[in-house]
Amino acid sequence: MKESKFDDLLTTLGTGKWNWLYFLTSSYWCLMIPPQFLSGVYLAPAVNHTCHIPQNLSQDVVSSDFCSYTILTSEGEEEEKPCTELDFDTSVFSTTLTSEFSLVCSRDYLRATYQGIFMLGTFLSPLLAGYLADRFGRYIVILVTQIVMSITSFAIAFLTNFTAILIVRFIAGSVNLLTMFILGLEVCEPKHRGTVGILTGLPWAIGTMLWGGAAYFIRDWRYLQISVSIPTLFIFPPLYFMDESPRWLIVQGHHEKALKVLQKAARWNKTTLPSVAELRALMHDIQKEFVEYKINTCGSVSVGQKRESGGVDYGCGLTRAIALITAIVCLDYFAVSLVFDGLNMSGDSYSSDPFLYLVLSGLVEVPGYSLTAPLIDRCGRKVPTAVCYLLCGVVIFMLGFIPSDISWLVFTLALVGKFAISGSYQMLYVYSSELFPTEVRLQGIGISSVCAQLASTIVPYITTVVGKLVYWLPSVIFGVVSIIAGVATMILRETKGVPLPDTIADLMPPHKDQRYPQVSVDVQCSPSTDQVDAEAVGETSDLFPDREGVHANGDADLTHIS
Structure with a gap:
């Protein structure tokens, strides 16, 4: 399998502080997901409750259960009434969405809805992640989605209307994109992608454990939500030092911007790049390589x-x-x-x-x-x-x-x-x-x-x-x-x-002779200014899955992101 020229360039850059910045930031991003993804486990759990019968009716009650009670009317007939007031058990959780909004009895399905509506929002994530990251770049998408995630995470803790909470949860699920993970892999040295693919997944497990630990010590749902929202702010300082994906910049024709990013990476990693003229020629070749790949791929028979x-x-x-x-x-x-x-x-x-x-x-x-x-x-x-x-x-x-x-x-x-x-x-x-x-x-x-x-x-x-x-x-x-x-x-x-x-x-x-010939394209553009139509190149995280995830012998690294 032919090696990607951009992968050769990443190999020249090596692995140093520049790569570690992206790896640690993407790992931290993954660490923050479980408290949002598994929010319903502790914010809307099943809570034991009893029916609180009005004092003026207590003498007439024949029977009662968790959600209703039966009284004897003045005519001597039994009449079942729903519970309008409930007493919730506070031995495990002091307050929850379940107890505050009475998500029990006929409203019990809303506990599942609180969790499910976040998942429903993630239906949009694959569509948004691919289109927005290809159209506007990885960095700006990451920045905007992290801002929205922080705002929605804090907002839930202060809202007093359950419908509004569900709307905010849906928005939070919709911006739960994999762009941060994609960017981390795109700047990773090829020989380390397998290891990075595994290690970046481990923070999810750690985040799950931390979520369970945080809920153990904080039993009030609003304070718990605030406590897991504060860490979402800590991702912004490292984002300030990060740059757009040089791979995306090259494909889009922003060669001068890509050159500055690559020179910064070389300084941070203390490595030496080829001359500016050679880099510009190489970026032109990489752009051409991407266009040829896309045409050969998209031009296949359906x-x-x-x-x-x-x-x-x-x-x-x-x-x-x-x-x-x-x-x-x-x-x-x-x-x-x-x-x-x-x-x-x-x-x-x-x-x-x-x-x-x-x-x-x-x-x-x-x-x-x-x-x-x-x-x-x-x-x-x-x-x-x-x-x-x-x-x-x-x-x-x-x-x-x-x-x-x-x-x-x-x-x-x-x-x-x-x-x-x-x-x-x-x-x-x-x-x-x-x-x-x-x-x-x-x-x-x-x-x-x-x-x-x-x-x-x-x-x-x-x-x-x-x-x-x-x-x-x-x-x-x-x-x-x-x-x-x-x-x-x-x-x-x-x-x-x-x-x-x-x-x-x-x-x-x-x-014999079953393969179609590949199409070759000569990209005529200035390495510094000309743009390549985003629809023509349409790069996504899987643009070169056969190059990024597979060794020479055909064995794949654990780097594929759906």
């Missing part, structure tokens, strides 16, 4: 069209091949998000201590993430991914039938399931990026990501609404879905040591 190469008519075989990959990968993404998020939100079901549960749940993610790299390098992608799905599915399915009074076993199996699904999550990013051909990789991963966001949106209703009606059903749903995903994954091909497919035709058995 899925479902009849393609003939070397006298071989693939026809429906191609359609079936890519459709099978897409269907199974979509199922895998749906399953991994459903189960992963479901386990995060099930602390009150699998443990009597929701704080300890989330802390240990985050802790088991650490080996789940860090052990995947050596595992898939040794054993391939398909089998380890499928085994993790199956292991998680079996243990979580068992939880539906184990008596809750055997608390130690329930707690242990829940953590085993979380460990296994964390491994699946990390491996799936690598595996799915290698399964899709280059010409449809962005579309394939995009569709799969939508399925993942769909699962994240419905999972609060499974844990909150369905679990309240049938306590064992969420475990069975999570277990069955994970098992189905594991079995389906075994149908896919192994990708370890196999070159990434460039076109859909590459999914079929090789035939």
